[in-house]
Amino acid sequence: MHAYLKLDHIDKTFTRGNATTEVLKEINLTIEKGEYVSIIGHSGCGKSTLLNIVAGLTGATTGGVLLENREVNSPGPDRAVVFQNHSLLPWLTVYENVKLGVDKVFASTKTRAERDAWVMHNLNLVQMAHAREKRPSEISGGMKQRVGIARALAMEPKVLLLDEPFGALDALTRAHLQDSVMALHQKLGNTILMITHDVDEAVLLSDRIVMMTNGPSARIGEVLEVPLTRPRKRLELATNPAYLKCRQRVLEFLYERHRFVEAA
Amino acid sequence: MTMPAIKAEATAVAIPSTSPATAAPVVTMTPKQAPRAEKYVKMAKEAAVRVVPPLIVLALLMLFWELVCRRTGSTLPPPSKVFKDTKELILDPFFDNGGIDKGLFWHLSASLQRVAYGYSIAAIVGIALGTLVGQSVWAMRGLDPLFQVLRTIPPLAWLPLSLAAFRDGQPSAIFVIFITSVWPIIINTAVGIRNIPQDYRNVAAVVQLNPLEFFSKIMIPAAAPYIFTGLRIGIGLSWLAIVAAEMLIGGVGIGFFIWDAWNSSHISEIILALFYVGIIGFVLDRLIAGLAKIVTRGTALN
Numbered sequence: 240m241h242a243y244l245k246l247d248h249i250d251k252t253f254t255r256g257n258a259t260t261e262v263l264k265e266i267n268l269t270i271e272k273g274e275y276v277s278i279i280g281h282s283g284c285g286k287s288t289l290l291n292i293v294a295g296l297t298g299a300t301t302g303g304v305l306l307e308n309r310e311v312n313s314p315g316p317d318r319a320v321v322f323q324n325h326s327l328l329p330w331l332t333v334y335e336n337v338k339l340g341v342d343k344v345f346a347s348t349k350t351r352a353e354r355d356a357w358v359m360h361n362l363n364l365v366q367m368a369h370a371r372e373k374r375p376s377e378i379s380g381g382m383k384q385r386v387g388i389a390r391a392l393a394m395e396p397k398v399l400l401l402d403e404p405f406g407a408l409d410a411l412t413r414a415h416l417q418d419s420v421m422a423l424h425q426k427l428g429n430t431i432l433m434i435t436h437d438v439d440e441a442v443l444l445s446d447r448i449v450m451m452t453n454g455p456s457a458r459i460g461e462v463l464e465v466p467l468t469r470p471r472k473r474l475e476l477a478t479n480p481a482y483l484k485c486r487q488r489v490l491e492f493l494y495e496r497h498r499f500v501e502a503a
Numbered sequence: 504m505t506m507p508a509i510k511a512e513a514t515a516v517a518i519p520s521t522s523p524a525t526a527a528p529v530v531t532m533t534p535k536q537a538p539r540a541e542k543y544v545k546m547a548k549e550a551a552v553r554v555v556p557p558l559i560v561l562a563l564l565m566l567f568w569e570l571v572c573r574r575t576g577s578t579l580p581p582p583s584k585v586f587k588d589t590k591e592l593i594l595d596p597f598f599d600n601g602g603i604d605k606g607l608f609w610h611l612s613a614s615l616q617r618v619a620y621g622y623s624i625a626a627i628v629g630i631a632l633g634t635l636v637g638q639s640v641w642a643m644r645g646l647d648p649l650f651q652v653l654r655t656i657p658p659l660a661w662l663p664l665s666l667a668a669f670r671d672g673q674p675s676a677i678f679v680i681f682i683t684s685v686w687p688i689i690i691n692t693a694v695g696i697r698n699i700p701q702d703y704r705n706v707a708a709v710v711q712l713n714p715l716e717f718f719s720k721i722m723i724p725a726a727a728p729y730i731f732t733g734l735r736i737g738i739g740l741s742w743l744a745i746v747a748a749e750m751l752i753g754g755v756g757i758g759f760f761i762w763d764a765w766n767s768s769h770i771s772e773i774i775l776a777l778f779y780v781g782i783i784g785f786v787l788d789r790l791i792a793g794l795a796k797i798v799t800r801g802t803a804l805n
Contacts, residue, residue, distance in 0.1 A: 296705055314708035326702035330724040330799075339720065340710045394710070 242269035243430060244293075244398050248302035251288055262288050264456040266302070268449060270398070275424055275431045277441040279489060280451030281497070286434045289451075290402050293432060294320050306397060316344045319391035323403040325383040327375040333386050334371040337361060340394045361393040362386075364423060381412035388420070392427070401433040405440065413437075414473065417444060425470055438493070442485045443471060450492045460497060463488055580771050588771035603755055603763065611779060613755040614745050617673070618787075621680025622741045629685045629737070630730060633692025634722065643693070654686035658744035662751055672752035676745065683744040684737035688730070695729025696722055731795035738791050742784045 249266040252259050262285040270276050278286045291297040293304050295314035303310050306317065319340070327336045337358045345354055362368040365385040370378055375386070384404060391399055404420075405413040421444060424431060435441050441448045445465050452460040465485050467476070476482040565582050572581035580588065596608035635642045636650075661682050665675040699722065707721050723730070749758025757776055764772035 294705075294709065296708060314705075315711055316709060318709075320705070320709050322702060322705065324702065326700075326706050328703065328706065328721070328724070330727075339706075343710050343712065343716075 242305070243272040243274075243307060244270040244432070245305040245308075246289075246293065246302075247305060249289070249292060249299045249304070250301045251285070251292065251297070252300045261456045262454055263292075263299075264458050266459060268459065268462075270430060270432060272430055273428045275433070275444055275446045276449060277433045277435050277445040277447075278449045278451060279435055279438065279441045279493070280457065281453055281493065282436060284451045284454045284457040286451055286457075287402060290320075290400055290432065290434050293398070294318050294400050296320075316340060316394035317397045318400055319394045319396035320400045320402060321384070321387045321391045321404045323406050325375070325380075325387040325407075327383055327386055327390075329375050332372050332374055333362070333367060333378070334358060336375070336386060337390045337393050340390055344394045358393060361389040364392060364426075365389045365419065379412075381408055381416055384408065384416060385419070388423070392423070392429075397430065399429045399431045401431060403434050403436065406436070413440075418473065420444065421469075421471065438486055438489045441489060442467075442482060443473065443476065448485070448489060450489060450497075452497050461488075461492055580774070585771040585774045588769070589775040592772065592775060603753075603759065605755060607757075607760070607776070607779060610755055610757045610760045610776075611783065614749060614757045615783070617676050617749075617756070618680055618738075618741050618745050621677040621745075622684055622738060624677070625681045625683075625685040625688055625737055625741070626734060628681075629688025629733065630692050630723075632685075633689040633730070633733070634696055634718070634726075636689065637693035637696025637726070638722075647693075650686060650689060654690070656682075658683040658740075659747050659751070662748055666752075672754055676748045676752055676756075679744055679748045680741045684741040687736035687740065688733040691729045691733030691736070692726060695726030698729070699725045727799045728795070731791065731799060735788060735791045735795065738787050739784065742780075742787055746780060 246266050246268040249263055250261070251263040252261045254260075266289060268276075278289060280286045288297060292299045295304075295312055295318065298312060303312060305311070311318065327333075328339070331339065338354070341349075341354050341358050341361075345357065349357060359368055359371070362371060365388050367382060367385045367389060370382060370386075375383055378386070384407075388404070401420075405416055408416065417440060420431075423429070424444075433441075433444065442465055448463040448465060449459055450461045450463065451457050463485060466481055467479070467485075569581045569583060571577070572579050572584075586593075592607055596606040598606040599609060632646070636646050637643070658679050661679050662675060665678040665682075666672070669675045669678065703721050703725055707717050712720060745756070746758040746761065749756035750762040753759050753762075757780060761773050761776045764770075764776065
């Protein structure tokens with residue numbers, strides 16, 4: 240089988256003193272090139288841990304991640320992450336934040352001028368070229384996240400990992416950014432793995448939605464194909480039966496079969 | 504905050520009063536000049552608010568001091584006598600009659616030079632050790648208890664030991680400055696490094712920065728606010744230590760100048776020297792604070 244990205248029998252346990260918590264159990268998932276896959280689940284189900292494992296920031300206890308049939312277990316620019324809280328370095332300008340990755344990834348393959356042009360190209364993609372000399376503290380939350388996306392895209396990742404990228408934004412900004420990400424995906428054909436807890440966001444953006452059961456020992460409960468053609472239009476989808484059906488399926492999964500148990 | 508309001512007011516008032524009678528150029532001139540004048544008045548006001556109260560307090564203190572020390576038999580000279588006695592020292596700080604008979608400028612610059620050497624070494628060593636302790640759990644476990652004990656040793660207690668080791672006043676004084684100011688730099692740097700958000704480390708990991716790049720591009724800027732807190736405490740401590748150390752090692756330096764003045768019963772000279780020591784300590788502190796403000800621009804925010 241020729242999977243582009245393969246999560247192979249991933250288990251993850253955290254050990255703290257004598258207590259061992261099993262967070263993830265038997266996660267198997269294959270993602271094709273160019274596919275947009277969302278992982279949805281209640282908070283605390285380990286979906287962020289799963290993304291960190293794919294990113295290489297956390298090690299899996301057993302099992303592993305294969306990218307183009309090669310095991311990846313340390314972080315690298317081929318799996319660039321857009322972090323939930325943008326994680327821009329506050330002492331660098333917008334331009335420098337993007338350049339940090341570009342300079343490392345293309346150190347030997349691009350000249351200085353080419354790297355500069357590449358940074359600007361990516362800032363243009365997310366419509367942030369105008370703020371190139373601004374510092375993160377001087378731009379809005381949505382703009383910061385745009386820069387975060389540009390930074391990740393500029394590394395030309397094989398897989399783009401989005402960790403609840405719109406979670407900290409207000410509804411209007413979120414919708415705007417979702418449209419931007421859809422347009423970028425359409426234009427560049429990236430393979431994207433996104434963590435989310437927003438049902439509408441998952442259905443709108445994804446080709447497939449991976450629904451996770453509640454932790455501890457979270458598993459993949461169900462995988463839903465979203466049979467909607469691209470490009471998708473937010474307004475038209477609101478009344479689209481296929482869209483509503485998908486939405487219904489995810490809601491049923493999350494709120495009937497795997498209702499969030501308040502563990503406290 | 505109030506600037507735009509003032510400007511708007513000025514324009515609003517200026518236009519109706521000039522436009523009916525005079526030609527266009529005058530209309531454009533008036534609103535331009537009015538805010539500028541207002542700006543200077545405002546700046547002067549702000550300066551006055553800051554400068555006038557301390558001046559009043561200072562004048563009152565001087566008056567009190569003058570009244571208390573004016574009586575015959577007073578052990579300390581009043582300010583008028585201090586000024587009269589030290590007029591030559593104040594007016595000519597650059598004389599040099601050889602030996603230790605030099606103007607205050609030379610004494611102060613000798614002290615500052617020692618501080619510059621000792622403090623520079625302390626800054627380099629402190630940031631390096633602080634980074635090590637902040638980054639490595641084992642270095643922290645091994646070194647931190649040692650630091651916590653060593654940092655409580657008073658600066659001057661190191662002086663005999665360093666004199667024994669170096670057998671010379673100059674390196675001993677520099678060593679005392681170093682050992683005094685290095686601890687707050689180490690401890691604050693370590694705290695700063697330990698407090699680097701995991702997010703920044705993740706970014707560095709994804710970008711695959713090597714350890715050297717991680718140090719210069721993430722660690723130092725991220726910990727800069729903490730490092731500068733340490734540096735600022737350090738410069739204060741080293742200026743405290745140098746005066747005391749110089750009293751003991753002798754030679755040219757403001758500390759020995761004070762001690763020498765005491766031995767020759769020139770109380771007024773002591774008072775003048777203390778005034779200079781205070782001013783320079785203040786300026787050193789402001790310098791580091793200003794440097795911090797420039798370097799950590801953007802970091803302290805957010």
